[in-house]
Amino acid sequence: MxxxxxxxxxxxxxxxxxxxxxxxxxxxxxxxxxxxxxxxxxxxxxxxxxxxxxxxxxxxxxxxxxxxxxxxxxxxxxxxxxxxxxYPRMLVRRPGLPAAEWDMVERAEPGDxxxxxxxxxxxxxxxxxxxxxxxxxxxxxxxxxxxxxxxxxxxxxxxxxxxxxxxxxxxxxxxxxxxxxxxxxxxxxxxxxETVDAEPSLVADVRIPGLDRGHWHAWQDDARGTLALCPLPGTDTFQLVAQRAALGADGEDPASVLRQLLADRTDLAPEQLEEVLYASQFRVNxxxxxxxxxxxxxxxxxxxxxxxxxxxxxxxxxxxxxxxxxxxxxxxxxxxxxxxxxxxxxxxxxxxxxxxxxxxxxxxxxxxxxxxxxxQLGIGYPDSPLTRYPAVPLPGGPAPGDRAPDARLPSGGSGHAAAPGLPARVFDLLRGPHATLLAVGDAAPPRGLPPYVRTRVIPPAGAYRNGTFYLVRPDGYLALVTGDPREVAAYPAVLRAGTAEGTAGQAVAT
Incomplete structure (x- = not known):
């Protein structure tokens, strides 16, 4: 700019x-x-x-x-x-050791x-x-x-x-x-x-035909750092990341620099690098x-x-x-x-x-x-000035400030008695620019909420308990969890005033 x-x-x-x-x-x-x-x-x-x-x-x-x-x-x-x-599995080579294969990311199955x-x-x-x-x-x-x-x-x-x-x-x-x-x-x-690493690093997108695309390849050396080649899905390219490496003088061909890096740090032949689509040098701060x-x-x-x-x-x-x-x-x-x-x-x-x-x-x-x-699923705002706690604490379940969890809804799509046309999941109700009041089971929602709040009555499901109101912000975090509809009705005043009214963790005045 x-x-x-x-x-x-x-x-x-x-x-x-x-x-x-x-x-x-x-x-x-x-x-x-x-x-x-x-x-x-x-x-x-x-x-x-x-x-x-x-x-x-x-x-x-x-x-x-x-x-x-x-x-x-x-x-x-x-x-x-x-x-x-x-993410593919890592295939790591270290001098004098056999190649080792392992997962860089923790594998997990989706849950409700x-x-x-x-x-x-x-x-x-x-x-x-x-x-x-x-x-x-x-x-x-x-x-x-x-x-x-x-x-x-x-x-x-x-x-x-x-x-x-x-x-x-x-x-x-x-x-x-x-x-x-x-x-x-x-x-x-x-x-x-602070400066995390004073020595420069390189990142580049490169084409290396013939290199196995089923693994994230890494060559580790204590003295020279790590060089890694990760296959990028939906492309025929790899992301190359090299620690303790620089692009060289202005005007120097990045492909020449990267081919030399492959020759110095890997068991690949430099001529295997066919093309450099993008290259940049950076310092980690x-x-x-x-x-x-x-x-x-x-x-x-x-x-x-x-x-x-x-x-x-x-x-x-x-x-x-x-x-x-x-x-x-x-x-x-x-x-x-x-x-x-x-x-x-x-x-x-x-x-x-x-x-x-x-x-x-x-x-x-x-x-x-x-x-x-x-x-980042554990990120929350429990101490936010926009988070309100009920006058009567509720046992268990997600708390104010937490990310609102998803849940499967009974009779999804077939028309629940309390809420005709109920979709399959809680996230289907939250999707969109609105805030959402989830009134669970016997909880009778208050009238007169502002137009940006969409009220949905749902049966108990997952972490959502009977007789409880869950006021979900437009960004999917719980602004309030309460059994008292008066506290729900009072909450919009918090947003009208911004952060000027009340303090973090305060109960909603009724």
Whole structure:
């Protein structure tokens, strides 16, 4: 993106409505996911991308179970399933030892409460293509070759000038422009963190005909680090990752560098490398922005936090940033919530980003199986200012702040007596831009809830207990679990006030 010197504050505008609800800066996975989420909420979105096309490269290739649930909600899982595949087993060679075969990822079968149980492999460039196609289905698109050259905000909105010569006026802007975010720098927001590995690493997409595609090949050497070749599903390419390796001087042919690496570190013949489709050099850092918002400009994805690629956390955390922010912007822009609701974005996401940074850093360079902690199904918001606990505690089951689990519903599709046309699963009820009140069994739901809350009466199923109300946020987390309908009726006031009303963990006033 074209460099920005600063983001200027300006006097209040003339009171005219901005031309767009949200300006999304950057069309990587974060920006595209956010734009999709906003469009399905009927928010006018402009997506400005400085590149002339979607970014190339497989890079973040692992879609974790929780992100699969997000993509399910966005209507993308069939396409993601068709385009990707499971992770292959590792085939590891070490000097003087026989080759060893093992699973890098923990294998797990889907369950009633977890329809996506293990990481799914999909090259990042393909994830972006699928998100872009979904955005276009929803009536949006990306403006390529449109870097933001100037950004001004006032109490009514933001004004951005683009490198194409155009101007965008919007209520809010979200910087999804990556780890070297020029918007973050222009806002004067610093990054706090550490260098995880001072030596450079390489990532590339390459064609190596004849190499076994049934394994993720790795050559490990204590002195020189690891070189790995992972077959990318749906393609004839491999992702090459090499520690302690550099691309060389400017102008040097990447294919020559990579062929020499194969000669030096593997038992492959260098001429087996037929083509290099993409190559990049990077240093592994772990850092987080000192804040995620200044006024009407917010940061998401790598603009807010950067990770080691170990454990496949970066892309997944970034998409979930978008998922957390989208519904909040939607409620504010439609007038259902106060602007203070946007403060909860940083309050919820920053602690989780810090946890993920620690996990990625711990896993960096360690050859160990990636288990449940990397799947992100255990992420929750128990201490969020938007989470409310009942006056009378309930025993067992999912708690406020937890991810709402899936469950099979009895008589799915045949018309349950309490709810005709009941679908097969709880996730079928949650899918869409709305919040959902699940009234289980004998629980009689209150009247007069706002239009963004969809009430469904269901029989007891899975973790959902008879006589209980489960108020599920649009992003699939439990805002409230209670047996008292008055506490359900009182909850929307929390969102109308944003984070200004009440404290985390407080019971809902009745």
């Amino acid at each position: 074209t460099a920005l010197n600063n983001v200027k504050d300006a006097p209040a505008g003339d009171g005219t409505a901005p031309g767009a609800g949200v300006l999304v800066i950057g069309a990587g996975p974060t920006g595209l996911a956010l734009a999709c989420d906003l469009r399905r909420r009927n928010i006018d979105v402009r997506v400005a991308e400085s590149r002339d096309r979607l970014a190339p490269g497989s890079r973040g290739k692992g879609i974790q179970p929780r992100t699969m649930e997000v993509l399910d909600d966005l209507g993308l899982v069939p396409a993601v399933r068709a385009a990707g595949g499971p 409460d977890t329809p996506y149980a293990e990481v799914w492999m999909l090259p990042q460039w393909r994830t972006q293509e699928l998100l872009h196609a979904r955005l276009r289905e929803l009536g949006g698109d990306v403006e390529f070759g449109a870097g933001v050259t100037d950004l001004t905000q006032d109490p009514d909105g933001v004004t951005a000038r683009l490198s194409t010569g155009g101007t965008v006026r919007a209520r809010y802007a979200v910087a999804c422009d990556g780890g070297r975010s020029t918007v973050r720098a222009a806002l004067g927001i610093g990054m706090t963190g 772990a850092a987080m922005a000192d804040r995620f918002r200044r006024g009407r400009v917010l940061l998401a994805g790598d603009a807010a936090h950067i990770h080691s690629p170990a454990g496949g956390q970066g892309l997944n955390t970034s998409v979930q940033d978008a998922y957390n922010l989208g519904w909040k912007l939607g409620l504010v822009l439609h007038g259902h919530a106060g602007e203070a609701l946007l403060d909860s974005y940083e309050e919820e996401r920053a602690p989780l980003a810090a946890q993920v940074l620690g996990l990625s850093t711990r896993l960096h360079g360690r050859a160990e199986r990636r288990g449940g902690e990397t799947g």
